[in-house]
Amino acid sequence: MPITELEIKNLTETARKIRHDIIDTTVWAGGAHIGGGLSMVEIMTLLYFKYLNIDPAKPDWEERDRVVLSKGHGGAGYAPVLANRGFFDRDELKDFNHFMSKFGMHLDSLKVKGVDVSTGSLGHGLSMAVGLALGARLQKKSWKTYCILGDGECNEGSVWEAAMAAAHFKVTNLITFVDRNRLMIDGKTEEIMSVEPFADKWRAFGFIVKEVNGHDYKALSDAIDFALEEAKTPVIIIADTIKGKGVDFMENQVKWHYGSIDSELAEKAHSSVDRG
């Protein structure tokens, strides 16, 4: 279903709340992978508040759509999305990273409701997503699998093993995103280990590539609709994003891959989000 103006307005408001929660979670946690958490907010908000067939009251419902956050360090960005979608209370995030908390930096599927797959070690998620998609197809289930990769993560050889398999097995009930924020821990992706020509690489592996603005709901939505309705081969949506998006002093800054913020800095971050 094409996205409506009203949906975009509501998603924008939800994303704003999620960004505030990511900032608070970073404060509570004592530090978090905030940059990459903020860059994927539109992708995650669109999935969780428009596309996914899920029921927060039944997190293990067999017919639900599955999500694999392959860039598992996005945990502090992911958990607030799940809280806002109703999988658990937002207050539970106050324990993030603390002793015996169910929430660590990389979310554990056996502990956190709504998390389908444990991730954190890069290069694992797409393989598991291919397995989920093959499992759904074999069991004649209609549920879809969504996978979100990081761009730096695509340095991992196993990503390309999985890509080869997705194309070989003609997996079309899987929709993959890359959060292309162009930064990794040590610097720019193109300086540390270049992934370009990125779209061509995916095409060569048998994917249909959609390159979109990763903060534009209409563009993301059109790409997802195409993947769901028309694609005969696997689709990857390369979402061009800004690391740290929404917090002006974090945007495109390598140092905000992982960082701590005190209450003063948090106030600045919150007001930046409010200014939009």
Added chain:
Amino acid sequence: MAKEITGTTWTVYDANTMTQAEIYGSVLCELGEKHPDIVGLTADLGKSTKIGLFGDKFPDRFFNVGIAEQNMFGIAAGLAKSGLLPFVSTMAAFTAMRGLEQVRTDICYQNLNVKMIATHGGVSFGAAGTTHHCTEDIAIMRALANMTVIVPADGIETAAAVRACIDYKGPVYIRIGRGFEPTFYKDENYGFKIGKAVTIQDGTDITLICCGVTVLQAAEAAKILKESDGLSVRVINMHTLKPLDEEVILKALTETRRIITFEDHNIHGGLGSAVADVIAQSGKGCAFEKVGIPDCYCVVGYPEDLYCHYKLDCDSIVEKVREVMGRDFEEDESWEDEV
């Protein structure tokens, strides 16, 4: 094609002409009929591991991912998450080492129901050299939480282990050889149970604890020692390395006070180390030796020559037992309760 004869209770395999892997492949085919949730995966080793037999019978439920083990174990984790029961087969070296992080993080951490049947364990692919040996896998797999580790004595026990793991939740690693190993069991009617060692011969003088190919060799050695030396040798088939049957070890410790372990694995971290842990924590004294690959990369050769070279064959076991029996514990003043 594998040969099989249908018996009265269990399917009895022509174990003299079938390899461990062939029996495994046949059993998986049989189980595939009853369990539509079983899926098979391999990484271009469908023929060598014999999981290809399952693939021939159930092509829609079989995924050959090509030469990409990391991806294979990740896909297996996803298939398990979707509600299916994956059996994954490649060589032990590529399961325990090449695909290890996926085995640990994707499968064991999430406690997924994935069964890994690893072939070419130990030095069973002797002539292939170190790249295709795997004398580290038991140590590696024992260190993974949630993992169950089984080393069957032969093809018949492999069949029993594969059957048993169907209803046994969680990740299971079953390590078998390349095949062509002589068989020990005649049929599956001996009560295989995961985590429960089999005392294949009782004895009071000394205990030999074995797994895999060494079980048959130790059993033969025990017969020779009884006939020629009059020794009462207890032989234990410790087919499950984890969870370990500690009770049977403590019983042997108390009743025989001499224990030797034999394994086709590095002497560090395998069966010997597992047994040593139990002995050390018991607080009881014991003459103990572990025999295996002495912390080196194995020389090249056919497996039967390698087992002789590393003292894992029947004759070497006889000699080792005589050596340990010949020790005079009375010289040790602190040894007061020698049986």
